[in-house]
Amino acid sequence: MRALIAVIFMLTSASVMAAECPAYLDQDLRKLHSSDSVNLCDVAAGKPMLVVNTASRCGYTGQFEGLESLHKEYSDKGLVVVGFASDDFRQEAATEEEAANVCFKNFGVTFTMIAPTAVTGNDANPVFRAINSQSAPPRWNFHKYVVNARGEVIETFPSRVTPDAPELRDAIDRVVAER
Known part of the structure; x- marks a missing residue:
C-alpha cells in the first residue's frame, strides 16, 4: 500500500510541476563548458526568473558580479538567475x-550558465524564441528579462541597466512578492 501511495504522490507531483512549468522552459540545455545538461523546469518551475544573454568579451561583462549578487540575495526568495x-x-x-x-x-x-547559443533571429534557442515573442529580442549583450512564476515576461532592461539599478531590483521585488 505504501508503494502505491508513493507512486501516486510521484505522479501527482510530476503533473503539478508540469502544469507550473511553461513548455518553453521544458528544454534540456547544456551547461557552459560541461557535458551536463539542465532542464529549466527542474530549476525554475513555479519560480520567478531573471534571464540574461551574456558575453565574456563585452564592455558589460563586469555585470556578472552584480548578477551573482542578485543570485545570492534573492535565491532564498525563489528567484532563479539564468545566463545564456x-x-x-x-x-x-x-x-x-x-x-x-x-x-x-x-x-x-554560481548561477546557472547555459552553453553558447543563439538568442536572436531564426536560430534563437527555444527559451529565447518564447521570450522574444513576449517582448523583444535583445539588442546587445546583458539584456535582462524579468519573468514571473508563470513564465511571462513582465519587464525587460537593456544592457546599460546594471544589476544594482533600482528599477531592475523593483521589478525583481515585485515578481518575488507575487510568488
Missing part, C-alpha cells in the same frame, strides 16, 4: 573554456 552565453553580437570568447573562466573564475558565478 551568446555570440550573437560577436562578443563571446573564442572557446567555451575561456568563457567559463571569465564566468566562474573571474567573477565567481
Whole structure:
C-alpha cells in the first residue's frame, strides 16, 4: 500500500510541476563548458526568473558580479538567475573554456550558465524564441528579462541597466512578492 501511495504522490507531483512549468522552459540545455545538461523546469518551475544573454568579451561583462549578487540575495526568495552565453553580437570568447573562466573564475558565478547559443533571429534557442515573442529580442549583450512564476515576461532592461539599478531590483521585488 505504501508503494502505491508513493507512486501516486510521484505522479501527482510530476503533473503539478508540469502544469507550473511553461513548455518553453521544458528544454534540456547544456551547461557552459560541461557535458551536463539542465532542464529549466527542474530549476525554475513555479519560480520567478531573471534571464540574461551574456558575453565574456563585452564592455558589460563586469555585470556578472552584480548578477551573482542578485543570485545570492534573492535565491532564498525563489528567484532563479539564468545566463545564456551568446555570440550573437560577436562578443563571446573564442572557446567555451575561456568563457567559463571569465564566468566562474573571474567573477565567481554560481548561477546557472547555459552553453553558447543563439538568442536572436531564426536560430534563437527555444527559451529565447518564447521570450522574444513576449517582448523583444535583445539588442546587445546583458539584456535582462524579468519573468514571473508563470513564465511571462513582465519587464525587460537593456544592457546599460546594471544589476544594482533600482528599477531592475523593483521589478525583481515585485515578481518575488507575487510568488
